[in-house]
Amino acid sequence: MTAEATLARFREYMVGPARFMNLLSCFELGIVDHLRAKPGSTAEELGAAVGAKAAAVEQMLFLLVKEGFVARDGTTGGYALDALAEVDELDLRRPLEFMDKIKVTTLRQLFYLTESVREGKPVGLRELYGFDGDLYEAMTVHADLRASWGRLMDSVTARIDPWFFDNVDIPAGSRVLDLAGNTGLGAIHTVKMKPSPGLRVTTFDLPGREEACLRNFREQGVADQCSFIGGDVFVSVPTGFDVVLIKHFLNMFDKDEVFAILDGVRDALEPGGQVHVLVPIYSEDIKDSCTVDYYPSFFLGCATGRGGPQKLSTFRSWMRERGFTITNTLAQHPAELPPDALPLQGILSATKTA
């Protein structure tokens, strides 16, 4: 790459934050909705409708006109959706939920990325929220973080779990442990997507999650098949299970902690016991990976101060090293994902080596 090309690429990076928020704000203000309802609206009409000055609306729309998302009629001064009109509103909701999550959990916090990397903690949560802990703990206290994150996670889980359960084998009548299963959604999905006579699923997570988890089991009508065990995966993993699910969890930790988790699971299983890991991954060729554009700085700067996705091959070698025999690995194919999708997910299935 020439020096010129590198510097031009820097410019792309420089405009990233402003471009992100300019686009999102046009939705937040209601400009896009108003243009959908009333194509041809002028900046004055839009300003009156969304509660902003016409001059500000005009400034906000320059970028969307540049992108071809919105068109401006030079004669009337009216605006209308252009490329945005071609996108299904349900499809548009997906990136917008993600953008809101980035705005709330990431944008301001990134200011402290360098300090977070040095301290191994998400310093932004301390500086912005006075919270000493990780994002997942902060969400239990701060409703704004929880609301934005929860909306996104519900959508993401609704898309990912069917794919995950389609691609893992859970023998009939298994006793399943959902490690770090939060408030039970993974357990509920297991009994609904992998039903079999005698199947029992236990959510294992911090004791504070028990009440919400059991309530979810009752509300979803699965209380007779699901239960909760409170504990800490770094202290001990409950025994007596045939299958352990580790979903959206290993990516939150550095290698030594991942090893501690895997060791705990291995020791709790009988030989031949199964484990299925669902985890965001980087492409094997990092140059193809779009996950890399967001997740390193999100995990280090905003979520946990450590961890992050790895290549599927890295997780595979870590599992082998800790006494598992890999039976299957699967990566989502980028071409099968929506064009706005950021994380690429991987599945690793393994048995405890005899």
Place this chain on the structure above:
Amino acid sequence: MTAEATLARFREYMVGPARFMNLLSCFELGIVDHLRAKPGSTAEELGAAVGAKAAAVEQMLFLLVKEGFVARDGTTGGYALDALAEVDELDLRRPLEFMDKIKVTTLRQLFYLTESVREGKPVGLRELYGFDGDLYEAMTVHADLRASWGRLMDSVTARIDPWFFDNVDIPAGSRVLDLAGNTGLGAIHTVKMKPSPGLRVTTFDLPGREEACLRNFREQGVADQCSFIGGDVFVSVPTGFDVVLIKHFLNMFDKDEVFAILDGVRDALEPGGQVHVLVPIYSEDIKDSCTVDYYPSFFLGCATGRGGPQKLSTFRSWMRERGFTITNTLAQHPAELPPDALPLQGILSATKTA
């Protein structure tokens, strides 16, 4: 544009903030400097050198490897500058100064863009700094904003002012008024870049700037040619001048305020009196404009809560409408700018219509 292409474009927007801060943080941490000095360093060596865990360094470098900025040797695990090695360190300082300015004045503040557009104020300054006012006022109080902004502005002015003075005519012996001239740099550049017998330059700005301005005049040895008048451009503009300079100012205001400024200048000049405007502009074809990617949300969300650049043709028509005869307009040509340059500057020269 197809719906697929639009959604793919949304993904580019989504990763903007994280990509921005990941790159900048690799410089802030000293990773790039260390790789320049010691090519082939491993993540462990880099971590030890910059005070971070090896795993975190590895995560931070994924993106730079993806971009081809840095290369990773698969055999040794060592990293070395790749495309970054081809860029002159002085050239690199330019975008890095700009990125620091974006980090400090823009990144967190953008979180409040929607509220800022609605209120017509930079709400982020209130939320983050407890400051009620615009960025320029906030800088007089908050050293972090001032330091980052000042570093960038000194560099930018050093590049732009020679181009500006090369392209405006200031008759020998003129009495020049530098409107909103801050602490005198424009006046100093006028006497140094447009020297002539009898030339006198007066900086006009808020009275609070007088002391620093006069000190600058003394330190630069121009106290006998330069003076200061305190006042408010929206109240009245001093008379008795042949030439008025309006640099980096009109873009801070909406049209009605720009008109008030132009009216004040027109009324203060004799017919035939000259005005030279220097202002960031958008390209006439907005699709070519990279200024549009940053400045609308910067001005609305982070600086003044209003204003923003306009096309050169817009400023020209505004000046004509307020009683000026345009004698010359000039836009920087994007091809003449460094590839990382964001703002495109324009010059408008005019005389008061007789």
